[in-house]
Each structure stands twice: as C-alpha cells, then as structure tokens.
Amino acid sequence: MSLFTQLKFGLLFFVVALWPGLSWSSEQGQYIIDKIDLTSFPENTSTFAIAQNDSGHLYFANYLNLFKFDGNRITLVAGDLNRHPRSLAFDTDGRLLVGYPGEFGYFANDESGVMTFNDLTPLVRNQVDTVGNITHIAVRPEGVYFRTSKHIYFWRDQQTMTIIESNDGNFKHLYVVDDELFVHRTSMGLFKLHSGRLSRALDGAFFKDKVMKALLKIDGKLMAITQRKGVFVLQGQQFVAWKFKGKAENILRKSRIYTAIGLSNGLLALSVEGENKGLWLLDKKGQMVRHMTTKDGLSNDLINVFFEDNQQGLWSGTENGIDRIGVSSPLTYFDEHDQLQGSIRDVARYDGTLYVTTSRGLFQLQSVEQDRVFVNLFDATQDEYRSCFKLLLTKQGLLAACNTSLYQIKKGELIHLDHIATSGMSVMALLPSDDTAQTQVLIGHDGGLGLLIFEAGYWQYRAVAQSTIDTATVEIGIEGPRLIWLLDAPGTVKRLEFQDSLESTPTVQSFDQNSGLPKGFRAFSKVDGQMVFLSNSGVYRFDGDSSRFVIHDGFAKFAGHRVIGLNESSQYVSLIENVSPERSEGVST
Secondary structure, three states, X not given: OOOEEOOOOOOOXXXXXXXXXXXXXXXXXXXXXXXXXXXXXXOOOOEEEEEEOOOOOEEEEEOOOEEEEOOOOEEEOOOOOOOOOOEEEEOOOOOEEEEEEOEEEEEEEOOOOOEEEEEOHHHOOOOOOOOOEOOEEEEEOOEEEEEOOXXXXXXXXXXXXXXXXXXXXXXXXXXXXXXXXXXXXXXXXXXXXXXXXXXEOOOHHHHOOOOEEEEEEEOOEEEEEEOOOOEEEEEOOEEEEOOOEHHHHHHHHHEEEEEEEEOOOOOEEEEEEEOOOEEEEEOOOOEEEEEEOHHHOOOOOOEEEEEEOOOOOEEEEEOOEEEEEOOOOOEEEEOHHHOOOOOEEEEXXXXXXXXXXXXXXXXXXXXXXXXXXXXXXXXXOOOOOOOEEEEEEEOOEEEEEEOOOEEEEEOOEEEEOOOOOOOEEEEEEOOOOOOOOOEEEEEEEOOEEEEEEEEOOEEEEEEEOOOOOOOOEEEEEEEEOOEEEEEEOOOOEEEEEOOOOOOOOOEEEEEOHHHOOOOOEEEEEEEOOEEEEEEOOEEEEXXXXXXXXXXXXXXXXXXXXXXXXXXXXXOOEEEEOOOOOOOOEEEEO
C-alpha cells in the first residue's frame, strides 16, 4: 500500500507465530503500525468516522473533507469539499451514508458513474426548527437511524422519515450489539430502539447518571464502558463492575475513556485521555496486553474513533493522522524499545526461550513486570566489550560465538568455554557422523577455521586448514562432508575441498567480483541440498563448469534485491527491497 508511510525502524527483527506449540502471547512483540499519508492535505487533522464497503475501500470523515482509500492511494470524494463530515456508514445497498452539521444523506453513483450526494434533509426540515449535528449513523434491517442530540431520524424507505424526539434527555450515542440497537439518553439511562420506537433496556436506569462511551460484547457478555465511572458487565438482570487487573487497574482512577471497541480476536481497545493517555489493549480478563502512545508510533495520543476492517486490522482516527495497527497479525517486531541493543546478528529458540545475538551482546527474551523485554546475559558493568555473532543448537545446548570467546547455554545457565583459546565469529554443525554420540561443530574465528568435538563431557578444539586459512572467518557453508565454503572478513569467498578428513590439507579456491561474485555477499544457504549464495543483488549459484557465480534461475524475480535469508525448502525468502531513498523490509513466499 504505497500511501502508507514507512516506519523507520533502526535495528529490529520480526517474530511470526507459525511454529507448532508456540505460545503466541509469550513472544509477542510490538504491533506494526501503518499510517495513511495525508501530507498533501495539510489543513485536515481530526478524523471522526471510518467506514468500509464490500470492495474493501475505506472512507474517512476528516475535519474538512471525506476521503477514500483504495489500498494504494487516497482521494477526496467529489462533491464533499469543505462540508465537515461527522459520521459514516454503508447501507445494505452499498450506498455511503454521511452525516454533517445540519445535513445528512448518501453518496451513490449516478448514471454516468460519478459519485453524487443525495440530500435527505428536505424530508425533515419542515418538521424541526434545527436539523442538528449528525454524529452517529446506525444501519438496521428495518431502516437507517441518523442521530443528533435532540432528534433521531429514522429513514425507512426513499420517501419516509420518522422523527424521534429526545424529550427529557439528550441522545448521546447509538450502539449496535448483535441484532439490537441501543441509545443512551442523558439523565434517563439506556434504551433499546427498534422500528422507530424507544423502550427501556434491561437495567437501563443504572446509566442515567453516567456518561457512556461504548456498549459491546466481550466473551459473550454485554459490557458498558463509561467515561469516568468504570466498566460494567451484565450479569443476570443487573450490571456489575468489571475488574481490571495488574497495570490496568489504575486506568480509570486517573484517566478518562474517550472511546472503545471490542475486536474479533477478543481484545478490548480503549482510547484514554489524561495521565495514562493513548491506546490500551486489554484481554477478556481485564489484563493489560499493550499500552501504546506516540512513542510507539501512533500519530496522536487522542483517538477519536476506532474501526476494525475486514482483515481484522484496527484503524484509529486520531486528532492528527490515521493509523492501522496490526493487532491480529501474527507478525510483530522487537527493537530498542524492548531493551534490544545493537545490530542483530542471529536468532534462535532454545528450551522454549528466544535468544538473540547482537553487536552489543547475547540477549534473552524475558518477562519483566508483565512486559516482554530482552535482557543482556552479559554484565554491562564489565569493561570487556562483547559482540556476538552466530547461534547454533546442539545436543549439549545452545552455542553462541562472540568476539571474546565461545559461550554455551544449558538449562538456563550461561557457560563460558574459556578453555577454547579463540574468538568465535561463526558456528556451523557438521553433517551427522557415524558416531551418533559425538557432536562436531565447525567454528569460524579471527584466525581462520577450527573444529569443536564434544567428547568425554567437554568441547575439545582442533585447528582446521591452519596452513591455508589464516584470515577471520565470518560465515560458513557446508555443501558436503568434505566440501566447505567460507566468507572471510575482507569479503572473499573460499571453497575448501578436503580429500579425506578435515584434518587433511584442503584444496582452496578463492573468489571475488572477477568471478561473478556480487558485491555485498552476505551468507550461504541451501536449496534442495545445493549451495546458494545470498547477496545484496539477489540469490546466486556456483557454476562449476565455468567456475563463476550466476543468478539462480529459481530466484530470478529477486535479482537486484538484498536477500538476507532463505530457508531450505525455499518457501520463505527474507529480503530488503532496494527502494531509494528508503528501504522496506519484507518476507516473500
């Protein structure tokens, strides 16, 4: 969606909830926020209403104008310039219903296909002194309701309009819950509205002294949210107070709720003003899931309206911008807001816990005061600088290759393998050996290449190709039992072919840009058992006949793209598009 502004994340990584048995909430990061770009309409700020048609197009009632967003571009709706729309809805015939101060009607395509406004105000002008500000529209099977503070206009067909008077209490809001329509009246309470007639709702008088902000269903129960008096659920014949838990307990004590919505995934979204301003997401038990403000990427902390689209994305119309928040997406991200520091090098899950290596250390995802944050396993007070690179799962635990040494995590304990006198930069498991009790791991370090063998309860180190490889090895690719590829710190790719075991002297070939190797070579991977080479210019393969690197035909569509990851089944390709001046990250299948 080209008109979404790109979020400029620094150093981050994404977590997708696709692994069997993974607890989604235990590894949920920050939601991705997309923004509608309204910079070409600088005079427009507040958004009051959002609606979506069957084609998926979204409409926004902004302070001065009505906008249409088709997923690629945003346009002004013709015939609506500077008319201050306040409410929107689509009826069963696909007509866009719009309410303005002192006017209401609908947009529909005329015979030439032009979207034209049809004014319904003449149907009531002779019956009321002032039409009023149409701030809510509710579409029901029996007709359409347009609400002002003094009147509700019930439109049953093209020519019939019934007027419902407010009498003693002003009309404050219309709420559609399941198949019922409710209206709150100040000093009188909650009422039902059907076929143009008002009737007292169950325990409706309970709300005569309260300012209601939302009425919805959560976990099958009717929930009423007030501005300052609390949140209530209907139990039997009466509304009772709903208890918040944890951090959410003090929301209502110091803040005002402005609006709310129940989401398809069972969460409750609240727009809150005051000390705890911003967007609050709660689960059905009243536990806080997330508190978001402008610091987390929202356009503004005051949200006027929520809307859930047909893909379960949460839209927020704020005082200064429009956001789409991926609250139902399996994709979330972590960055410095989650205490993750440095350039991200590798990610692995071990024993049910997520670990990340960065240029600032080795981090573990932990639960701290109900938040999920990354904790550096190295003592930050120590003078020794630790930058970590590759992670490798073995039978003996998780190995982390760092600039100072190798480390192993086993049963939650961080073990320094200080008896191995080398700095680790890359680790790679060898192909399974005949001796299943033995674990063998190749390690690339600042002096070349080595072999770790786990025997007699310890990791033992042996040098590999010591007489031929003496530069720092940053990446390792294993194509076969005696065929190994290396990337060294200067950026040269080497092909090592051993005649016998890894203790023998290999035949070494070196490749650079003169061999077709693209600039910005990044990593090795495999597709159908064959080695492939990932770069800033796409996915390459090695042509043995010409001893040159060429674009891999199976990934030709990624030529010119920076490819940073590829799984062996080639179902998922991680890439960063080369879009100037900004680059957008993504995953392609």
